[in-house]
Amino acid sequence: MKYQTAAGGLEHVWNTSWGVSTRLIGGLIMTHSDDNGLVAPPKLAPVQVAIVPIWKTDNERNQLSVVGNQIKADLEQAGVRVEFDVRENLKPGAKYFEWEGLGVPVRLEIGPRDLASGQVVLARRTGGKAPVPFQSAVGAVTAALDEIQAALFAAARERREKNSIRGATKAQFLEFMKGSGGFVYAGFCGDPACEAEIKQQTNATIRVLPDPEFRSKEAPKTCMWCGAPSIAEAVWAQAY
Ligand SMILES: [Zn+2]
Incomplete structure (x- = not known):
């Protein structure tokens, strides 16, 4: 989507992407519930x-x-x-x-x-x-x-933390993705070719570039895969 600016040019709009849909409800159910059924977090429960x-x-x-x-x-x-x-x-x-x-x-x-x-x-x-x-x-x-x-x-x-590893090396990343899987927080060089190679070899893709409050205490210095300087910490996981 583009819009006309005051100066007359065309620019892209800034869009949010919350994906607030049945997925979010599914996430809530899977995160909190037990064998007796739904456990609704009090802040969201329609009946508390x-x-x-x-x-x-x-x-x-x-x-x-x-x-x-x-x-x-x-x-x-x-x-x-x-x-x-x-x-x-x-x-x-x-x-x-x-x-x-x-x-x-x-x-x-x-x-x-x-x-x-x-x-x-x-x-x-x-x-x-x-x-x-x-x-x-x-x-x-x-x-x-x-x-x-x-x-x-x-x-x-x-x-979530029990199913995550932070600051992983390439070898740890490969082993983790072959095993039970989960989230890997690691440095990323920003190169699409590097990202494509990781996806091809492990099926893992970048799920999110986390906001500061979710990042690891120490920012990664190098790309977990190729060793080039890291431009951002990325969270990798296999989609299913
Ligand atoms: Zn890389």
């Missing part, structure tokens, strides 16, 4: 908290409805996205299962005994359950959402 009431009698149901709606309102006031699951045709266990599969980060369970002791049970999608007093429910939920978000991010970053 599911409140599941547990009742036997109509009286219990009515009492739980008041408390559940109050907790929901308090959480929404704090900017949390909440569903209060009052469906009558499903048992609590079936509801837990459903919200888990949908990746909802936090579930609040509340039954008659919790009501009597003034507490809810906070269950995390990533594991762990603990009772929380009504008065501190909002603080406990927002803290749990923050912790889950931070833990998912840290785990994803750790996994």
Whole structure:
């Protein structure tokens, strides 16, 4: 795409290339989920908290409805996205299962005994359950959402680094690409012929020239493949 400049010439526009599509959603699912289904990072989860009431009698149901709606309102006031699951045709266990599969980060369970002791049970999608007093429910939920978000991010970053090598030599690069593969951060000379040779011999191509925050601590001085001076650190991987 070109545009006419004030001076009358034609110039290319600067385009972004985010590729925000189903791919991005696929990446999210593959990065964070487990054998029980989706794990949605709190910041992106359409529903962050599911409140599941547990009742036997109509009286219990009515009492739980008041408390559940109050907790929901308090959480929404704090900017949390909440569903209060009052469906009558499903048992609590079936509801837990459903919200888990949908990746909802936090579930609040509340039954008659919790009501009597003034507490809810906070269950995390990533594991762990603990009772929380009504008065501190909002603080406990927002803290749990923050912790889950931070833990998912840290785990994803750790996994990426475990599958990456930095500052590789040509020999290490070849061995890595023959094995389980992953990401190689290495110096690149910028020569298309060098890039083509690497692709031909290893199937690996440059995935990205990383921004400063993703680069290795020490900038590579030479091209990992040909030894010429490096013009940029590149991330190499095999596409599949
Ligand atoms: Zn080179």
